[in-house]
Amino acid sequence: MKVLVIGAGNMGLTYASAIGKSGYLKKEDLMVYDKSIELRETLKKANENFEVYDTLEECLPVSDIIFLAVKPYHNDELMAEMKEMMNDQQLVISIMAGVTIETIQKGLGINKVVRAMPNLPAQVGKGMTSYLAAPEISRIELWMVEDLLNSTGKSVRVDSQMFIDASTGISGSGPAYVFYFMESMMEAAKSMGFSDNDAKVLVSTTFEGAIELFNKNKLSPNGWMKRVASKGGTTQAALASLEDNNVKELIHDAAYAAFNRAVELGQTKEEKEQLEEVEK
Numbered sequence: 001m002k003v004l005v006i007g008a009g010n011m012g013l014t015y016a017s018a019i020g021k022s023g024y025l026k027k028e029d030l031m032v033y034d035k036s037i038e039l040r041e042t043l044k045k046a047n048e049n050f051e052v053y054d055t056l057e058e059c060l061p062v063s064d065i066i067f068l069a070v071k072p073y074h075n076d077e078l079m080a081e082m083k084e085m086m087n088d089q090q091l092v093i094s095i096m097a098g099v100t101i102e103t104i105q106k107g108l109g110i111n112k113v114v115r116a117m118p119n120l121p122a123q124v125g126k127g128m129t130s131y132l133a134a135p136e137i138s139r140i141e142l143w144m145v146e147d148l149l150n151s152t153g154k155s156v157r158v159d160s161q162m163f164i165d166a167s168t169g170i171s172g173s174g175p176a177y178v179f180y181f182m183e184s185m186m187e188a189a190k191s192m193g194f195s196d197n198d199a200k201v202l203v204s205t206t207f208e209g210a211i212e213l214f215n216k217n218k219l220s221p222n223g224w225m226k227r228v229a230s231k232g233g234t235t236q237a238a239l240a241s242l243e244d245n246n247v248k249e250l251i252h253d254a255a256y257a258a259f260n261r262a263v264e265l266g267q268t269k270e271e272k273e274q275l276e277e278v279e280k
């Protein structure tokens, strides 16, 4: 089996490296293509566990499974270039936010498409991926897809594309919400007089410890909050401030903003035009 990753950015490279390290494929069976010459040259020099190709003509026709890891706005241009070289036995795994299975099937003239939504912690083997396969994909093919996805962490199979868009708002974009929270706490620490480094250690160790506690048993986040908060103490003062400022509602809205944007990114030109007509 030959696997090709198209787009060697944050996520494409994460998959190529993880699959390469997993030993699941021989080096010559794991191929990477990116349109950037500089990036290709850097990757060739790095001598990773995959082969880097300069043209799609050399690698696409011989691949069995193809990861699409370019930004959604590069997809139309890429699919137009790929279409002539595709055959209907090839299986495509798209990790692009929003882009639907139907768009890829139509754009590439194939049926076997999996839509997956990973997240950036995949880079350290702690990724969370949701995925959905088109019905044309066999059970054996699905096992292979799961093996590839699980090389970066955990995965969950969902039963509609709505859940891929929804998980984009939770786990796909989610690491950025965590970093936002970390940044806010580090800024607060620095305003209290801590050095940059001390602020970083205070905050990152707090996050690490809290996650480890949370994973330790079945206690809910609220249960853990109660263990931290003494009656009439400091934590209660902080939690009351968060509640007064509707922070939970704001985080809820942020997750929905990402979910809605994923749906919007997936709309075809015709769907966008129809929507604009209705809104006029």
Ligand SMILES: NC(=O)C1=CN([C@@H]2O[C@H](COP(=O)(O)OP(=O)(O)OC[C@H]3O[C@@H](n4cnc5c(N)ncnc54)[C@H](OP(=O)(O)O)[C@@H]3O)[C@@H](O)[C@H]2O)C=CC1
Binding pocket: 006, 007, 008, 009, 010, 011, 012, 033, 034, 035, 036, 039, 069, 070, 071, 072, 074, 077, 078, 095, 096, 097, 117, 118, 119, 120, 172
């Ligand atoms: N980053 C994240 O946390 C997550 C991202 N995703 C999805 O993954 C996809 C990739 O995101 P990310 O890795 O962050 O993006 P990056 O911009 O880091 O990587 C995309 C790469 O693809 C290259 N590229 C663009 N067009 C082509 C083409 N026609 N042929 C070959 N290569 C091309 C880009 O080159 P150039 O820079 O020159 O354009 C770039 O090197 C997106 O669709 C995103 O929605 C999903 C989950 C999480």
Ligand SMILES: O=C(O)[C@@H]1CCC=N1
Binding pocket: 097, 168, 172, 173
């Ligand atoms: O921001 C984005 O659109 C992508 C999808 C999920 C994370 N990054």
